[in-house]
Amino acid sequence: MVELVETTESIKKDFSPMEAPEEVLRVENLRKWYPLKRGFLETVFSRGELNVKAVDGVSFTLNKGEIFALAGESGSGKTTLGKVLLRLVSPSSGSVFFQGKDITKLSDRELKPLRRKMQIVFQDPFESLNPRMIIKEIVAEPLRVQGELEVDEKGQTKHRGLGEAEVEERVKKILSEVELVPPDEFLYRFPHELSGGQRQRVAVARAFVLNPTFVVADEPVSMLDVSIRAEIVNLMVDMVRKSSASIVFISHDIALAKHIADRIAVLYLGKMMEMGQSQTVVDMPLHPYTQALIAAVPVPDPDSKRTKDVISGEIPSPVDPPSGCRFHTRCPYAHERCVNEEPALVQVEEKHFVACHLYD
Amino acid sequence: MPPVLDVQNLVTHYRTLRGWVRAVENISFSVDQGEALGLAGESGCGKSTVALSLLKILPSGGAIRHGKIVFQGRDLIPLSESEMRKVRWKGISIVFQGAMNALNPVYKVGEQIAEAIKIHEEGVAGSDVKERVAKLLETVGIEPSRADNYPHEFSGGMRQRALIAMALAANPTMLIGDEPGTALDVIVQAQTLKLLRDLKDRLGLSMILISHDLSIIAETCEKMAIMYAGKIVEYGDARSIFKNPLHPYTQGLIKAFPSIKGERVRMTSIPGQPPDLLHPPPACRFNPRCPFVMDVCKREEPMLIEHGEKNHLAACHLY
Secondary structure, three states: OHHHHHHHHHHHHHHOOOOOOOEEEEEEEEEEEEEOOOOHHHHHHOOOOOEEEEEEEEEEEEEOOOEEEEEOOOOOOHHHHHHHHOOOOOOOEEEEEEOOEEOOOOOHHHHHHHHOOEEEEOOOOOOOOOOOOOHHHHHHHHHHHHOEEEEOOOOOEEEEOOOHHHHHHHHHHHHHHOOOOOOHHHHOOOHHHOOHHHHHHHHHHHHHOOOOOEEEEEOOOOOOOHHHHHHHHHHHHHHHHHHOOEEEEEEOOHHHHHHHOOEEEEEEOOEEEEEEEHHHHHHOOOOHHHHHHHHHOOOOOHHHOOOOOOOOOOOOOOOOOOOOOOOOOOOOOOOHHHHHOOOOOEEEEOOEEEOOOOOO | OOOOEEEEEEEEEEEEOOEEEEEEEEEEEEEOOOOEEEEEOOOOOOHHHHHHHHHOOOOOOEEEEEEEEEEOOEEOOOOOHHHHHHHEOOOEEEEOOOOOOOOOOOOOHHHHHHHHHHHHOOOOOHHHHHHHHHHHHHHOOOOHHHHHOOHHHOOHHHHHHHHHHHHOOOOOOEEEEEOOOOOOOHHHHHHHHHHHHHHHHHHOOEEEEEEOOHHHHHHHOOEEEEEEOOEEEEEEEHHHHHHOOOOHHHHHHHHHOOOOOOOOOOOOOOOOOOOOOOOOOOOOOOOOOOOOOOHHHHHOOOOOEEOOOOOEEEOOOOO
């Protein structure tokens, strides 16, 4: 308990004298259920619908200039959540407020001017870049589609198309920002002429060329070689610091998330289990699932081997998640209440939220 | 006691239209009875080619051009295909990467394990096979009744376990794991590695574990070899290498891993990228990326020799 108090103190020391952060995104009770396709007879004779509950009631806010990590195993719903934030898929219920507007309720036409402010970097740079387009066209495409917004004398925002010279200048500028230098050497090359790391830099350039407000990065380094991962991660951190954009960083690697994210949220079967400052969540995890996840991460130190216990079992099906707390089937501390009652995500210390009956 | 496996100056190349890809260039290592060797390196460094060379199951175009693979006192390279079949599975057995796709989806899991037993032990009775399959599944922590399930009814972790059970079917002396657990989630990966460690201790297996993840090797192996561009750059006792990495590439690789422990830090990387193995850089292959590069590194190839500590070799001109 003493340790707990000390951490709270140190958090206060580090983060306390801070003005209220500016909110970029507010997510409220977001759900995305995918209905399961079934045969005709099954539909006729069985009651109720079957759904894959990919995201099931998630709420959080994203602050300006922040890197917010979504961590969890495959099947935890982290990629679906990322897609819903950008409204690449529409949620089943819940709201995503972006600049005061609930983007889940907007039409495609209303959404288009907002699209320039929300971008994505995909996992696989070998598949996310069109192999038949040259780098210049890949990075220029968002500029051509969205043009430029300008404020005229009357204070009205106006939409303006960009000329060829201006497009090229903007492309060159962003390429040098992602350290593809000299840009002239890359403009007319095809993706297959670049290495994996360089390709991911192109994907980052494409995402940042319109000066977005937030970017979803879906496992941006997991396909890259170990020795170049850090470069791409550091590049994204630098882009955020330079442009004061925010990043939702989706990662299965909680060790990586610790080093680059300001805050971490741990997802399990579509629910948020724990959320807090990244150092606190990783060094002092409260939820038994977070503890298990961190204990399972291999440590590059031969002396620490063979000391830990691994929890058994695997993540259950999101079609029929366990009752009560979704983790109770694997939790070493599960008791009766966990089976019957679902724990709410509550704040247990400053900026540290956990959904577990051990703490409420 | 002589080592179970002693690889000497192995050279494996792939023939392509543009010339020979020098995937494995003059590497030597040995594995003792009951010992686990970790083979680490980035993709394209030749670590999987080493595994395929040991079993002589290289894809077409691949050829062992030089060297000796001495397994239990016998060189495998001159062996004929039929003699080699007796070594595979009974002598050296392999668990491939990609647990999700390595099982045949149209056969029951139990049948696939039984097939391995029947092929490698002629004239074994049907009832014996069934019993052996049940025992193997039990060894890897799967309920024996699940032998009648199809692979799609297994979770990812169970498929990985079934593959390990299959690799153990003919009681091998040595087990090669090519990135076991890489496609799995951390918790399942940890379960798989724990199983491998248990099996090694219980059955006295010798093991070669191939992985790009140094921490997995740190947790499982006593000995390790770091490969870069087809060569071993550092080799020896795992503890000694982690405590005191000598080669600049090893140092960079260890630093490039985010550690779950300690303070938050800015991550460091190794500038540049692995070389094209059709035209590898001359002399030390790491010289274009090395922060300590000297003139001699571009002229002369460094030897893999001991520096100070016993059982700790590095190929670098710095020492």
